[in-house]
Amino acid sequence: MGNLPMNEVTSKHRMATQISNPKLQLDERIPSTMRAVVYRGINDMRLEIVPVPQIGPGELLIKIATCGVCGTDLKKIHMGSHSAPRIFGHEMAGVVAAVGAGVTKAVGSGVTNFAVGDRVMSFHHVPCGTCYYCRKNTPAQCPLYKKTGATAGFEPSGGGFAEYIRVMDFVVANRGVVHIPDDVPFEQAAFVEPLMTVLKGTKLLNLAADDTVLVIGQGPIGLMHAVLAARTGARVLTSDLFPERHAIAARFGLTNPIHADKENVVERVFAETEGRGADAVILAVGGNALIRTAMDAVRPGGRVMLFAQTQHGEATFDPAAVCVDEKTLLGSYSSSFAVLDEVTDLVFDGYRNGFDLTQLISHRFPFEEAVAAIEIASNPRPGSMKIMMEPVPGAGAE
Secondary structure, three states, rough: OOOOOOOOOOOOOOOOOOOOOOOOOOOOOOOEEEEHHHHEEEOEEEEEEHHHHHHHHOEEEEEEEEEEEEHHHHHHHHHHOOOOOOOOEEEEEEOOOOOOOOOOOOHHOOOOOOOOOOOEEOOOOOOOOOHHHHHHHHHHHHHOOOOOEEOOOOOOOOOOOOOOEEEEHHHHOOOOOEEEEOOOHHHHOHHHHHHHHHHHHHHHOOOOOOOOOEOOOHHHHHHHHHHHHHHHHEHHHEEEEEEEHHHHHHHOOOOOOEEEOOOHHHHHHHHHHOOOOOOEEEEEOOOOOOHHHHHHHHHEEEEEEOOOOOHHHHOOOOOOHOOOOEEEEEOOOOOHHHHHHHHHHHHHHHHHHHOOOHEEEEEEHHHHHHHHHHHHHOOOOOOOOOOEOOOOHHHHHH
16 A cells, blocks of 8 residues: 555554544535545455445435444454455444435435435444344344445445445435534544444343443453443443553543453452452453453353454353353344434533543544554554544544
């Protein structure tokens, strides 16, 4: 990929500084081509010029202001689980650039609630709300949910790592596009999607005010898990290797850190719970190595939630811990639109009242430095948290 001269957003340390007044401008005419960061194979990401997607009836074209780099994007890039070429990215927000004409049977009233210039965030998956899985409150298993409804070209894969995305009619019709208040920046709104996945998991645990919760991992997802767990009244212990992440967690009121680089996490949890163990453990770190730690740290009758284990494989655990000790091992994957209104309140009203998720952003990159963005996101270090990519440097702050 080519390199452009450094700017304020991408200093030599690539920290999260801002460019003032970048202004995400809508083009008078939608261009025929755009820049996109294209996945061409394992660990092969390229900045390319691709066609701007064409939209049909009931669909929206959104000009992207910012898109977060998610751990699931990284797994796809590094493990080759998805065919190439694709354009990933799904934690995205921007401006409506075009509205599809007409109304189809599938979308009912069409897209009459959206107009060119509207500030929005978009999901890439939505449930139908009526199938067997939706009725059983497992919407991420819904057949419609498994269909990707946002694309920048090639096989639909989200598309947020491009200048424009096409949002399909079934996403628009099923609450998959959300208006952003004028006083909330795009990059705060981009947290609606990941926070909804986190809130779904928190609710599955049915936490009580007298519970003690251990959250393993204090990256952006783990920190949001800890904050939402604390909002239930539960006492929250947070574990991470990096003191810098505990310092960020402290800004959100999380004041019971376990320094996993020098403390035995399980021993500390037992010391904090009169020898019982945590009532619930949330594993917000990918891979299987810490499943055993989570199971050892939870009390008999407690719950362990796997949140980042999205790759199929095999893991070893003590079956008697589940049977005899009655420990519950459960998972939570992706979103639940049953909590959408609660999430948008948390993100939008929260921004006005101290829940500023942009504090989790450590780096912002232009598309021209996408390879560096992926490298830092893939290899967490003391100073890295949430990584964002922006077609127009600084536009996410608008």
